[in-house]
Amino acid sequence: MDLRVPEQEKAFRDEVRTFLEESLTPEIREAGKMVTSVFAPVKEAMAWQKILNDKGWAAPHWPKEHGGTGWSVTQRAIFAEELVRAETPPLVPMGLHMCGPCLIGCGTEEQQKEYLPKILNGEHFWCQGYSEPGSGSDLASLKTFAEKDGDDYIINGTKIWTTYAHYANKMFALVRTNKDGKPQQGITFLLLDMDLPGITIEPIVGLDEVTEQCQVFFDNVRVPQANRVGAENDGWTVAKYLLTFERGGQEYAPGLNVQLEKIRLMAEKQQTVHGPMSQDPLWQHKFASVSADVLALEFTEMRIKSALSSGKDPGALSSMTKILGTELLQKVTELRIETLGAQAAIWQPQALVPGSEQPIIGPEYALTAMPHYLNSRACSIYGGSNEVQRGIIAKAVLGL
Amino acid sequence: MNFQLSEEQQMLADSAKRFVRDNHDVEKHRQNKKLMPLDEATWAQFAELGWLAVPFAEEHGGLGMGPLETMVLLQELGEGLIMAPYIATVVLGGGFLRHGSDAQQAETIPSLLEGGLQLAFAAEEYERVFTLENTAMKGEVQGGDVVLNGTKACVINGDHADQLIVLVRTAGQPGDKDGLSLFLVDANADGVERTPHRTVDGRQGAEIRFSNVKVAEAARIGELNQGYDIARTVLLEGLLALSAECTGSLTVLLNDTVEYSKTRKQFGLPIGKFQALQFRMADMFIAMEQTKSLLMAATMKLVEGHDDAAKAVHAMKAQLGRAGRKIGQEAIQIHGGMGMTDELNVGHFVKRLSAVDGLFGNADVHLMEIARSA
Numbered sequence: 001m002d003l004r005v006p007e008q009e010k011a012f013r014d015e016v017r018t019f020l021e022e023s024l025t026p027e028i029r030e031a032g033k034m035v036t037s038v039f040a041p042v043k044e045a046m047a048w049q050k051i052l053n054d055k056g057w058a059a060p061h062w063p064k065e066h067g068g069t070g071w072s073v074t075q076r077a078i079f080a081e082e083l084v085r086a087e088t089p090p091l092v093p094m095g096l097h098m099c100g101p102c103l104i105g106c107g108t109e110e111q112q113k114e115y116l117p118k119i120l121n122g123e124h125f126w127c128q129g130y131s132e133p134g135s136g137s138d139l140a141s142l143k144t145f146a147e148k149d150g151d152d153y154i155i156n157g158t159k160i161w162t163t164y165a166h167y168a169n170k171m172f173a174l175v176r177t178n179k180d181g182k183p184q185q186g187i188t189f190l191l192l193d194m195d196l197p198g199i200t201i202e203p204i205v206g207l208d209e210v211t212e213q214c215q216v217f218f219d220n221v222r223v224p225q226a227n228r229v230g231a232e233n234d235g236w237t238v239a240k241y242l243l244t245f246e247r248g249g250q251e252y253a254p255g256l257n258v259q260l261e262k263i264r265l266m267a268e269k270q271q272t273v274h275g276p277m278s279q280d281p282l283w284q285h286k287f288a289s290v291s292a293d294v295l296a297l298e299f300t301e302m303r304i305k306s307a308l309s310s311g312k313d314p315g316a317l318s319s320m321t322k323i324l325g326t327e328l329l330q331k332v333t334e335l336r337i338e339t340l341g342a343q344a345a346i347w348q349p350q351a352l353v354p355g356s357e358q359p360i361i362g363p364e365y366a367l368t369a370m371p372h373y374l375n376s377r378a379c380s381i382y383g384g385s386n387e388v389q390r391g392i393i394a395k396a397v398l399g400l
Numbered sequence: 401m402n403f404q405l406s407e408e409q410q411m412l413a414d415s416a417k418r419f420v421r422d423n424h425d426v427e428k429h430r431q432n433k434k435l436m437p438l439d440e441a442t443w444a445q446f447a448e449l450g451w452l453a454v455p456f457a458e459e460h461g462g463l464g465m466g467p468l469e470t471m472v473l474l475q476e477l478g479e480g481l482i483m484a485p486y487i488a489t490v491v492l493g494g495g496f497l498r499h500g501s502d503a504q505q506a507e508t509i510p511s512l513l514e515g516g517l518q519l520a521f522a523a524e525e526y527e528r529v530f531t532l533e534n535t536a537m538k539g540e541v542q543g544g545d546v547v548l549n550g551t552k553a554c555v556i557n558g559d560h561a562d563q564l565i566v567l568v569r570t571a572g573q574p575g576d577k578d579g580l581s582l583f584l585v586d587a588n589a590d591g592v593e594r595t596p597h598r599t600v601d602g603r604q605g606a607e608i609r610f611s612n613v614k615v616a617e618a619a620r621i622g623e624l625n626q627g628y629d630i631a632r633t634v635l636l637e638g639l640l641a642l643s644a645e646c647t648g649s650l651t652v653l654l655n656d657t658v659e660y661s662k663t664r665k666q667f668g669l670p671i672g673k674f675q676a677l678q679f680r681m682a683d684m685f686i687a688m689e690q691t692k693s694l695l696m697a698a699t700m701k702l703v704e705g706h707d708d709a710a711k712a713v714h715a716m717k718a719q720l721g722r723a724g725r726k727i728g729q730e731a732i733q734i735h736g737g738m739g740m741t742d743e744l745n746v747g748h749f750v751k752r753l754s755a756v757d758g759l760f761g762n763a764d765v766h767l768m769e770i771a772r773s774a
Contacts, residue, residue: 136736138666161737206740207747209433213737271536272529273575282764334725337754341762342524342554345755346605347598361597361607362526362553370600370754374747377732378740385736387676 005074012075016082023051024086031354032087036371038379039212040089041354042167046122049091058120059096066104066112067120073305081254092164094126095119097250099172099191102242106189106230115191127194129159129173129216130239136161137388139174140183140236144218146175146190148225153177153190155198155221161382165201165214168194178233189235191227198222208374209349243384251305252325253298259332260291266365267339277339286338290331297324316396319389326379326386333373344369403696405472408465413472415449420480429481429602429748436604438518438560442484447515451486455494455637460509467637471644471699478648481748483603485518488557491641493519495634496565496582500621504584508563520561520587521638522552522608523631523760530761531769532567532631533577537610539568541624544617546570546583548591548610556759558606559596561587566610571625582627583615601755602748636713639760640699643720646756647695649749650688650723653731656746657681660735677734684730687723694719714769721763724753 024032028051031044039045052058060076062068071079091097100119103112118124135142144157155175165171171192178186194201198221203211230238264287267278277283304317337344343366351358351367360367380386394400405413423442446452454469456462463469470491477486489512497508497519511517528534537550548568558564564585572579585592591613594606622630658681661672671677698716701709728750732739739746757763 131737134665136666137671141666205742207742207751209742213740269527270529271527271534271574273531273534277529282768286764330729337758338762338764340758341530341765342758342760343526345554345599345601345758347600361595373754374600374751377729378737380733381736381740385733390676 009072009074009078013078013082016079017086019055019057020082020086020088023055024048024088027354028089029087032089034352034354034368035087035089036208036352036368037210037212037375038090039092039163042092042164044354045089045092046125048089049096049122052091053120053122058091059100061097062100062104062116066100066116073308077251077302077305080251084255084258087258092125093250094128094163094168094172095124095170098128098242099126099170102172102238103229105241106238111191111229124170125164125168126170126172127162127165127168127214127216129162129171131161132158133160133215137385139239139384140187142174142176142183142187144173144175145179146177146188146223148177149222151226152222152224153188155190155192155218155223158215158217160204160213160215162214162216163212163382165194165216166203166211170194171216172229174235174239177235184236186233187235187239188232189229189238190223191229192221192223196221196223206375206378208371210371210375250321250325251301252321252329253294253301256294256297256325256328256332259329259336260287260294262365263287263332263336263339266336266363269363270339270341283339286335290328290335293324293328293331297321297328300324316392319384319392319396322383323380323386323389326376329379330373330376333369333376336369337373340366340369344373409469409472412454412465412469413476416451416473416476419445419449420476420482423482424480425482426480426745426748428483430742432602435559435596435598439484442482443515446484446486447513452490452515453513455490456498456509456513460505461513462509467640467699467703470637470641471695474641474644475648475695478645479652481602481649481652481745481752483601485520485557485560485603487638487641487645488521488561489517489519492521492634492638493561493563493565495637496521496584496621496630499630499634500584501618503618504621508584517563518557518561519563519565520555520557520606521634522555522558522564522566523635524552524554526551526553528574529765531765532580532628532635534574535567535569535580536574537568539570539581539583539615541570542614545614546581546620546624548583548585548613548615550610552608552610554599554605554759555608556599556603556605558587558608559594559604563587564592564608565621567627567631577628579625580627580631581624582621582631583619584621585613585615585619589613599755601752603755632710635760636702636710639713639717640695640702642756642759643691643695643698643716646720646724646753647688647691649752650691650727653727653746653749653753654681654684654688656744657684657731657734660738664736671734680730680734684727687726691716691719691723711770711773714766714773717761718763718766718770720753721757721766724757725763728753 028044028048031041060069064070132142146153146155173190177188198219200217202215204213268276270277343362346362351360453462454465458464539546539548564587566583570581591611593609596606664671694716698712701712731746
């Protein structure tokens with residue numbers, strides 16, 4: 001056990017920093033600072049992905065032969081840390097972090113050749129067709145049906161909470177191909193084009209007045225059977241493989257540390273009758289409590305990464321980091337609005353749109369606080385609600 | 401001891417209930433995504449129903465009621481998320497007018513009662529944690545006049561107000577209770593620059609800059625440098641009113657969540673059948689009842705003039721912040737994705753609770769007030 005960073009990795013950090021300094025455009029930087037969600041504004045996020053891909057750095061977590069970087073676990077951690085430290089907009093995860101790794105693990109060689117390069121260069125923008133109005137936490141009960149017809153499936157049904165479906169040109173979806181037996185056993189994993197006849201997309205306005213989610217309707221949509229990943233009726237295995245990445249692939253601690261430092265600086269500016277809020281013992285206690293939790297999470301995440309790099313499946317541990325990461329993120333956004341008081345109630349979502357000329361009312365650092373607080377309430381719902389994650393730990397780890 | 405509503409109070413509650421049944425405002429919250437003019441029609445209805453007259457003395461044309469009746473009224477209006485600026489104009493604004501000079505009262509109260517006057521309390525400042533004595537914006541005494549310079553932040557109803565009640569420091573330093581003064585200022589006076597903005601709860605306010613705004617002695621409410629006591633008295637009533645309204649909102653959040661958990665099925669069962677969720681909804685209920693208890697405690701103590709009334713009001717505002725956070729967050733979580741949408745009522749109530757916690761000192765600020773008063 002050793003925490004010291006070798007010399008060559010310090011050099012790597014410098015290389016990343018230099019690259020970031022030279023290649024981040026003002027527009028991308030601004031979009032990164034205004035992020036109030038795990039999803040960044042699309043235009044700037046995709047522009048940033050293109051820059052990274054030109055450098056060969058869009059998917060460091062992929063195997064080298066598919067376009068990954070071949071970095072060590074430590075190097076990948078350094079890279080991730082530097083990205084959040086520079087407040088770059090997060091890349092849209094559905095292709096790079098979900099569909100891509102899934103195809104690498106479960107797709108045919110043909111599918112990998114067809115899709116992986118286009119995920120990297122952004123030509124394909126993926127969305128995830130999992131949840132349905134009647135199937136959220138109980139995902140396996142999904143009803144969208146794919147009926148075999150010659151070489152095709154004909155799909156009928158609806159998907160909901162489909163993030164960025166209104167921007168996507170591709171969807172990976174779970175559909176039902178068998179109504180008998182255990183619900184998990186009749187599900188198939190399909191890839192499809194979003195411009196197919198019979199697909200309708202209805203955007204959903206969030207309580208932060210932003211549209212991230214959509215409902216997608218399928219009316220006799222014809223998809224070739226060749227677009228299937230894995231065997232028919234074995235989509236649940238593919239989905240579970242992918243979910244492990246969705247839940248555990250993310251690292252929360254580096255971003256939380258950046259947020260905490262910003263909150264500390266805000267607290268220095270808020271005056272109480274006894275001096276700056278940052279010197280107030282009540283505030284210090286709350287701040288320290290979250291900071292200690294984030295430090296613990298940082299090492300929990302490192303332990304999981306270390307297990308992954310030695311080829312072990314993190315399994316149910318990814319449920320743990322999903323719970324910890326999302327709930328600490330919520331706590332951090334809460335601490336931020338509590339630090340700002342009434343200033344956080346000023347509502348100016350139009351000033352958050354990249355390139356907005358709207359003058360900001362109140363301190364600029366307060367602008368994202370309330371939208372981020374509200375948006376982050378979704379984190380404990382999506383990707384398998386935190387109740388589902390706790391259930392997994394109880395069952396798979398504790399044997400209850 | 402008696403926790404029953406009087407006949408008069410019950411009538412007030414009933415009329416508010418009927419109003420909410422016919423005028424639920426969540427649809428307006430969904431539609432109003434930009435700055436809106438004052439909803440004159442609703443305000444005229446408030447005047448007609450006599451609600452604007454509730455806290456004013458009969459000699460002024462009021463109903464001679466007090467914080468208890470305001471509580472009864474606002475709890476009901478809170479259930480409908482009614483956004484009319486009642487607290488800004490009637491409770492806070494009207495509260496200050498009751499301490500004003502005869503001339504000020506004659507000039508304002510009749511018009512307020514008719515629905516022709518909007519008021520706002522300009523108290524919060526940027527980068528200053530709200531307590532009255534933390535006020536820093538200066539009023540410089542020049543002979544008989546005072547010259548105001550500085551900025552007030554998040555002035556609720558500040559954009560629609562005709563008159564502002566401005567809290568300034570005319571002597572001493574932030575932290576001193578002495579040296580605060582209150583002025584009734586024309587919102588359109590020279591040197592008053594208002595930047596309107598929406599607030600997260602679908603309502604509106606303004607940033608208000610004062611540049612060399614000269615106010616005469618006649619505009620002062622109370623004595624020079626002795627504004628603290630009046631401001632505190634009115635603020636305590638304002639905090640109670642906010643708390644009453646939001647207690648109504650807590651009730652809706654709990655009821656909506658319980659109803660949803662009975663109809664939403666996953667794993668073959670209504671999700672309300674899962675014990676993990678039952679325990680959490682039971683905790684939401686407990687938090688709501690505790691909030692109601694403190695609301696009654698604080699209101700009754702204030703009306704009856706108990707020594708620990710202020711402490712109870714601070715406890716109330718702190719409880720509202722904490723219960724609002726807990727109940728709001730659980731309501732969203734148990735509603736799942738639906739709870740995150742603009743479409744359902746839940747999000748709009750949560751946003752109201754989030755805004756109110758921040759106004760006039762959040763839960764932390766009021767807990768510290770209790771600690772100091774002990």
